[in-house]
Amino acid sequence: MKTPMTCLAAAVTLGALVVGQAHAQNLIITDARIIVGPGQVIERGSLEVKDGRIAAVTPGPSKPAKGMTVVKGDGMTLIAGYIDTHRHLIQGRGPEAVADFMAKNAADRMRELLESGVTTVQSGGDDNAGILDLKRKIESGQIKGPRIVASGQVPTFRLKDEAAVREAVRKVVADGADSIAEVHYPEMVWPFNPTVQETKNLTAGITEAAKLGVDFQVHAVSDQSLTGAVHMGAKKLIHSVNINFVSAGQAKEVAAAGAMVASITGFGSPNFDVFSKDNKPKFRDGKPWPEGIVDSQGVGQEAGYMPVNLRTLHDNGVSIAYATDTTFFAPAALAHELKTLSLVFSVPDLVEILGPNSAKFLNKGNDLGSLDVGKLADILVLGGNPYDGFWYFLNPVVVIKGGQIVVDKRGQPDAGKPIVRYGY
Ligand SMILES: [Zn+2]
Structure with a gap:
């Protein structure tokens, strides 16, 4: 000993x-x-x-x-151990915010994740240097926490052209990122109207990342953005579609491309007791639900679209992984996501989603899940x-x-x- x-x-x-x-x-x-x-x-x-x-x-x-x-x-x-394939771990960006998080919050937030049962987590486009630092601190035993798969962020829609995107992808991967995440396609999520340059940039990002052997994960929140991203070569999609229904035919296109979708059904459904004890429904940031749901018409339709779309995808051959996309108290985030997933999935399905599917989503099927x-x-x-x-x-x-x-x-x-x- x-x-x-x-x-x-x-x-x-x-x-x-x-x-x-x-x-x-x-x-x-x-x-x-x-x-x-x-x-x-x-x-x-x-x-x-x-x-x-x-x-x-x-x-x-x-x-x-x-x-x-x-x-x-x-x-x-x-x-x-559970695998959350997309969660935001560090609040804030830039050296000062990261240093503040490390000093005041990192140990508690990582302990809460472990206590919830999450032993592996992929970050959701956190501060690029900060997430690598957090990963190092956990691997060296300075902080007790889950195994971290560190995502870097490449804001394709803000970069000038494909060459700039490819360069940014190479830099993030050379710095040590395990994947690239947190890119929304299109940036203005609805109506579906991406600019030509945006589509070119994202395609360049996905192909460059693939060359380097890492996944370029895309937030696709409408049926068209989902199939659009898949046609550009995206294999990992973050977020159940929350803006409209995905058809069985579209789901089959996603399955045929071998692409997977990370759940995040809890996005659409209110939580209680996390931010306050007033028995009022809340969005994931504590704002009132449904009017506080981001990028929404504000009537709460996401709570229906998201679970139904996940079931449609699943029934047409798409593997569903587990993800919360939250920042709040980890045990509550797990409870909330499982509650919403339970609307359309059985317990055996949940075992598959939390374990082998999520391991596969992170390309760690041989070691985890x-x-x-x-x-x-x-x-x-x-x-x-x-x-x-x-x-x-x-x-x-x-x-x-x-x-x-x-x-x-x-x-x-x-x-x-x-x-x-x-x-x-
Ligand atoms: Zn996210």
């Missing part, structure tokens, strides 16, 4: 990649229900972790070897069984990231109890 000091020393001498290994615990979780993946549930079994990865998943009782850390499952449920042997040991111990209701996805008792216990609420009075109401 290494002390924190020797871990820190290892971090300094061996570099970030090895740090996860240095912290990883070899452990076994016994007597638990194991949701290995969609449709694969072991009612009672054990799961063994070695060197940060899942080493064995075994039905029935088990006899842990001597010296092994044992987590008693006691009939609780194991599931792969399920509890199959060989994957990274990102594991949640849930108090109840999500198949009894989506609220049992919430409030994990133990959170393990890369084989390391990062949240442990065992013995606490509310540990594992389903939480459906949240507030500060």
Whole structure:
């Protein structure tokens, strides 16, 4: 057992990649229900972790070897750590705002994400330097937080021409971004009327990013922008369409192109108790719902379009990933997104959306998204069984990231109890 000091020393001498290994615990979780993946549930079994990865998943009782850390499952449920494929992590832009966030908020916000069960998160076009700094701080153990997939931002519509876009893409990727996100197509979302240069620029951005092996993710909020972006080569779309209905034919075009869509259904539906306790519906920034919904006619139609469109896409062969696109209290953001997804998706669908689909969205299907042997040991111990209701996805008792216990609420009075109401 290494002390924190020797871990820190290892971090300094061996570099970030090895740090996860240095912290990883070899452990076994016994007597638990194991949701290995969609449709694969072991009612009672054990799961063994070695060197940060899942080493064995075994039905029935088990006899842990001597010296092994044992987590008693006691009939609780194991599931792969959740993956949010688009969330805004840093508030503000520029060195001053980022420094302020790092000093005052970063540790708490990252802890809340882990406590909600999110063990991997892709940033949504945060400050380019800031998000790389946050990722480094987490990987080096300075801040405890989820695994970060760092998106850079390239504002295609503001750049002069295709050459400028290609140069910006190369710079962001050379600086260390894992992907590019937060580009709306078109910038003026409705009516669908992109300028010729805007379309040329975005096409250049998507193709340049593809050459460098990274995804250029597009916010497409109307049926035409969705199919338009897909025809330009976009493989990852952020946001369920919220301005009109997507037809089955359009959904088939998206599927045929092999493109995926990140959910963000919660965008259209109000939340309660997050910003105030006045029982008034609120948009995700705390403004009144529906009039506060951004880019909207203000009657709340998004709450209907978004889930229906996701179901249409799903039923026509498009993989749906999980994303919140929020900044507010992470456990509440998860509860809100699952509530809205539950309107059109079953629990087995949610297991697929939160796990394997989101891992695939981040091109990490080999390492994340399920509890199959060989994957990274990102594991949640849930108090109840999500198949009894989506609220049992919430409030994990133990959170393990890369084989390391990062949240442990065992013995606490509310540990594992389903939480459906949240507030500060
Ligand atoms: Zn966003």
